[in-house]
Amino acid sequence: MQIDTYLTDDDLGTQLDKMRQALVVMNKEYVDPLDAADVAEEGIEGMVSSLDPHSTYIPADRAEDVKDQYQGSFGGIGIVFEVPNDTARVISPVAGGPSEEMGVMAGDRIVGIEDSSAVGLSSNEIQNSLKGEIGTEVQITVYRPTMDDRLDFTLTREEIETQSVRSPYMVDDRTGYINITRFTMKTHDEFREAASTLLDQGMERLVLDLRGNPGGVMRSSWQIANEMLGEKMTIVETKGRSEQMNRTISARPGGMLADQPIIVLVNRGSASASEILSGALQDHDRAFLVGRRTFGKGLIQKQFDLGDKSVLQMTVGRYYTPAGRLIQSPYERGEREDYYEEKFSTINQATYHLNEYRESISDSLAYQTDHGRTVFGGGGILPDYVVQPDTAALTHLVQSGLDYAFARKWFTENETDLRETWQDRPEEFQSSFEPSENMMDSFWSFAEKNGVQITENPDSVDTAERVYAAQTAQDEQAFVATRVKGYLARLIYGRGVARPILNRADPIFQEAMSLWPSSQDLAAYHKTAAPTIQQN
Template identity: 35%
Template sequence: MKNFLLKKIAILAGIVVLGLTFSSFKDDDKNFQVTKNLDVFNSIFKELDMFYVDTIKPDKSIRTGIDAMLEALDPYTEYYAEEDMGDLNLMIKGSYGGIGSVISYYKGRVVIDEPYENMPAAKLGLKPGDVLLEIDGKDLKGKSVAQVSELLKGQIGTTFILKVERQGVKKPLEFKLTRESIQIPAVPYYNVEANNTGYIQLSSFTGKPAKEFKDAFLALKKRGITSLIIDLRNNGGGLLDEAVEIANMFLPKGKEIVYTRGKMKQWDRSYKTTHDPIDPNIPITVLVNNGSASASEILAGAFQDLDRAVIIGTRTFGKGLVQTTRNLPYGGSLKLTTAKYYIPSGRCVQAIDYKHRNEDGSVGRVPDSLTTVFHTAAGREVRDGGGITPDMEIKAEKTPNILYYLIIDKKIFEYANDYCVKHPTIPSAQEFALTDDDYKAFKEMVSKSDFKYDRQSDKVLKNLKEVAEFEGYMDDASEEFKALEKKLSHNLDRDLDHFSKDIKSLISAEIVKRYYYQKGAITQQLKNDDELVKAIDLLNNPEKYNGLLSPAKGKQEQKTTAEVK
């Protein structure tokens, strides 16, 4: 018996040793492949540098190789060279040294697009439409937006002279600007809406969003709000910790909000609420859309999984990956995906599987049929693999094609500039309304400018005609095609009238922004916000609100939807 045990132990030990040997061989092979391929890459570059017919630029060539390698992973893993670190810091901290203004390209020159309130550009009187001519005597003609942006940014406290050309002013204007620390607000707007409903727009999770959010919420509490709307639409995310901190304002201490899992144990972490909430009972709705991603999905997903708020809108983006920055030689940095995150129900909202690509290298969303059912704390069904599906889905309105072209051709921007020259003052942001005469003037401006825009109906009709000709149907259908072409004929005046509501709304926001900055523009936009109205109505209907958070109601609604289908 003793010999048998010794023999068994020896066999087991042999298996362990064999396993370790195989593991060692595997690691050695991987290390060999790494060394081999780095050596090949190094040799290829040396050969190119010595013998290629034209001169090779080392930085550009190697950067191309790095970017191609990272592109094969996911769009969030990126290399930042020392000269690009400002962009990374802006992404993480939400701040930079500059003048506090958005700039854009207009009629071949870089112009001021939107100065931020209480920041150097606005305080010194720079206005949208101002053409940037010179910085410290350096001519900006031919410079790109990125190049001019780099010249405007710099060390905090440094000064420069900016020369601009302004519409309606004969001579160029000069401004002496001092660069300041520009902190882009995470909460650009909050207010009390109808029926004592608080509204907070949270546009980012970079900088200090939790502090800004808390200040806004406490200010609204003092004004007597009895319910709250958190607007996360088009919030692309940011810092995970900040999302947890905001969730903690409404959820009990000790609740797990999110946990992460990566290849290495150091990336496995659990994030829980650490203190008592400010208000654990106030009814909350959260507005989301397909631009809500990352930290936005953590906050919205935690509220949904813990049945703390009703999510309203369209399905979110579906980014369930976590990035970490790693310092590199020569002042650079690598932002790389190190983990996936999971919200309280245990689901991961990642919508795209970058690991399993198609043969052509493309990737697609995880189909709904392959997602897994999870359950909220109350037992409601929720799914993984495709973002956060709202509790109350609202069909997203499609942007009219003509509006897209009016924006990129800066026709609305141009009209707003003209309007401001003619109107030194306007009513408050809440009271301002574009008149019929104003819109008529806009239409005339667009018509005179030889404005061109692509219409999808023309493309579809052209493709249909080609298919009909190929399949031999054109002879019998030629008259019908002629009639359809006549019906779909290009008519700018008709399209400007047909989509006037959407166009007027955008023109109004662009005009108001010039007098009352970003807050004014948001005020104007919310006047025609159907999702906001639905959120307010829901918060003022406790029975429906509580019903959406109960599993029985959720099952009943799923049954009704199935019957309709």
């Protein structure tokens, strides 16, 4: 197929000559010296901005990081760190990685990389300095607060897997939990390993958490859907201008979770490949979706190398759920600001004014699942059960991250004692550590210094202005204490220990745990021979 068959009014060669001439004239005649590469990049970004809102240009200095996110591995030293102020703090070394083997410990501050100070560097700057070709060496200097000393480590970079399946654990004797943070090329293998471990521990039903998962490698979402759907069930249909893009992906036999009850947690941060997976499970009545409306990204991007390591990540198709839904939010080409403004307006309506949102959806966007439930297209995936926020509760704490900010402050001030007492006792920390009365008093003082007011006068309550009733604060003391405990666990041990604690104070998770009868009803459809439904 010749490329000029796609052109309409203008000849491609003429337009390329025009762009080249403009660049030559600017470079030669502009009043100030220009960097031709910068001008060219601005031109590419301008062209891309005239397309759909999810086509992007990735400069060469960012392309490798984007590639790592999709591949699920990179050359590094194997640490998880954060930069809470001006110095990177090691949250945990990756098990079996170079840092753990050489003795880098949780709590170490990275103060030097090679011969340069690392104090004041951003997270990206530190990451770029530590990453590199597998087999090469990098020297780091850390300050260890528990020893009040500096230590030097020479570490050999190894292939480090960026885990996308986080915190699998047994909630109770029957219920497993798996969190997928994004979809990489290794996510399916990670999912199978986690699910297999939980099945060995007696899992009979699964909570699959896709909240905040922005998507990634579509194939991984298909593969995971394949583990839960019956043979020949459609997972997704893709359509585009090229013949290769027009295809239907269907499930194969032998999924390891073919008939267990499944609840999927979603929210506004669940996008793209997350919506493919949750949409397939919803359309086939395979899982019960709980949470809030998803982002609404039904466009497929493909990466095109531009020769200098920069990448054009451009939309080449659309995907449709098994029932035929396009869940892409409406957009006008080139109007990105309006697109996001309208998108988040409808997401907020679906969150806070659910009945009005449902009534606003036209009949043409209503679809039927395999067994006759009504689902909607045209903008994200609406869960089967929407957990609406309790606007009278201390929502500011969760939305602003105030509880995490306090936990970090308390941890910094008490790190030596916390590590000496609890570092090697994660299970005991989970079961027996409780924030003290003094800690909680400090929390409320911290909250008031950061704009939260607690009042004894019920007429003064205004949650929109962060003014809460004293009774509300008292009633939610245990909720706040649990979240602070969870974030302390994250700082001491990492996410694996923190997630079971934080889920105890997660309204959406807790609501989901009361909805197993609905999930069991759906699972019953799949206990016998699965229907062989294909979409045309």
